[in-house]
Amino acid sequence: MRTYTYAHIVGKVHAMRQISYWLDSAPAGVDYTSAAIPRQVDIAVIGGGLTGLSAAVHLADTGATVAVLEQHKLGWGASGRNGGMCTTGMAIGLLEAIRRYGVEAARGLYGQYDAAINLVEKLVAEEGIDCDFRRSGKLTLASKPAHYDRLRETHSALAEIGYEATLVPRDGLSAEIGSDTYWGGLVDPLGAGLHVGKFVRGLAGAADRRGVQLIEDATVTAVSRVSGQVHDVRSSRGTVRASQVLLATSGYSGRAVPRYRRRIVPIGSFVIVTEPLPRELIDELMPTRRMAADTKNLLFYFRITPDDRMLFGGRARFALSNPESDLKSGRILQRGMASVFPALAGSRVDYTWGGLVDMTRDQLPHAGEHDGHFYSMGYSGHGVQMATYMGSQMAAVMSGDPSANPWREFPWPAIPGHLGRPWFLPFVGAYYRMKDRIS
Ligand SMILES: Cc1cc2nc3c(=O)[nH]c(=O)nc-3n(C[C@H](O)[C@H](O)[C@H](O)COP(=O)(O)OP(=O)(O)OC[C@H]3O[C@@H](n4cnc5c(N)ncnc54)[C@H](O)[C@@H]3O)c2cc1C
Secondary structure, three states, X not given: OXXXXXXXXXXXXXXXXXXOHHHHHOOOOOOOOOOOOOOEEEEEEEOOOHHHHHHHHHXXXXXXXXXXXXXXXXXXOHHHOOOOEEOOOOOOHHHHHHHHHOHHXXXXXXXXXXXXXXXXXXXXXXXXXXXXXXXXXXXXXXXOHHHHHHHHHHHHHHHHOOOOOEEEEHHHHHHOOOOOOOOEEEEEOOOEEOOHHHHHHHHHHHHHHOOXXXXXXXXXXXXXXXXXXXXXXXXXXXXXXXXXXXXXXXXXXXXXXXXXHOOOEEEEEEEEEEOOOOHHHHHHHOOOOOEEEEOOOOOEEEEEOOOOOEEXXXXXXXXXXXXXXXXXXXXXXXXXXXXXXXXXXXOOEEEEEEEEEEEOOOOOOEEEEEOOEEEEEOOOOOHHHHHHHHHHHHHHHHOOOHHHOOOOOOOOOOOOOOOOOOOOHHHHHHHHHHHHHHO
């Protein structure tokens, strides 16, 4: 094995590409940066990630004329930057959901994530999206002995709400992972992995085929209600008049939508991706190729990409994502990867990037109608499946079925003291680091 030194890491980090591996390795999407802005549509969707594109596809199916306005490129936000893990993971976890809301409600919420993965699978099949979707299963790894007790409780709770999972004790873990870092695991067979760059561009293709007007490089600066069902959506490239508006801006909600900036806390999450690895090494490190995450608050998550690279991510620092922050986090992640998988200490890292996770205070998604417009966001780091699903559910809500919104009963007050810039992130980071030390 090669020696692992700080200089070595720095050298490797500087050779890395600071863009999302998913967007870089997917076939190039169509360029919509010079698409004309329509003057009037039935529905304007703001934000071209999984929520916005899925909503556009499902709204177009109702016969509505739809425009999607995206300030950069479609998939530029969290949807093109995540871990590509499409799992039942609720950010709060099943035990906390039961504690807060009771068994029946928790069963219902868990079931929504199950339904969300099914929807992704169905869209992939029906739209012919070639994105390496595979039901690999999700592997949750206990970072401490006491965390394995929690996994045991989760296992029982899953059985109680009618879901099967498999507990893996520490002495059986080598069948799942080639690392002695963890104290046991829990395998949920429903989880899936996909190439999220291909998926998001595939959804854009599905929207395009339905006549949705996809518009990139159009920053929405204001949404105003002119009267009852008439809204003006002002953008850097002109104004669209729409009968209905859906805000799908999640962790990237900016000044144009101040109400949501006070409710969403954008937190950086960071990812590195190695060079392609030999098959024999992958068979040692991750023989089952599941979507893996540990049980810490400042967790690591990792998986093998469809082309045999290790993708290793985490909330390396409680910071926003920008090129400097991403690079610093990349170094921390590279050290983290080497500690979990010493055999990868010398592996070249080809990509590092970061993105903004769309955290809410109660760590639940929030969706509904406010002041005449609709919104769906705040998936709290678990949006690959839920954002896609909420696109379809909000299409139903906007077509007159409010019961399609599984989050309609959850109140969503502004976060006291949060006016848009999350000044408190370092304190939150310190709190969770402390919790990770003592829990
Ligand atoms: C690093 C990272 C790893 C993650 N890993 C996972 C994972 O493995 N599994 C999982 O389930 N979830 C994961 N997530 C979370 C998941 O990616 C998100 O919850 C999900 O993609 C949100 O989709 P969205 O469409 O709502 O938002 P986004 O994809 O963020 O899209 C919002 C879009 O709105 C646009 N926008 C914002 N303001 C304006 C404006 N004024 N005008 C026009 N456009 C605007 C933005 O440019 C952006 O493209 C991860 C997130 C990050 C950052």
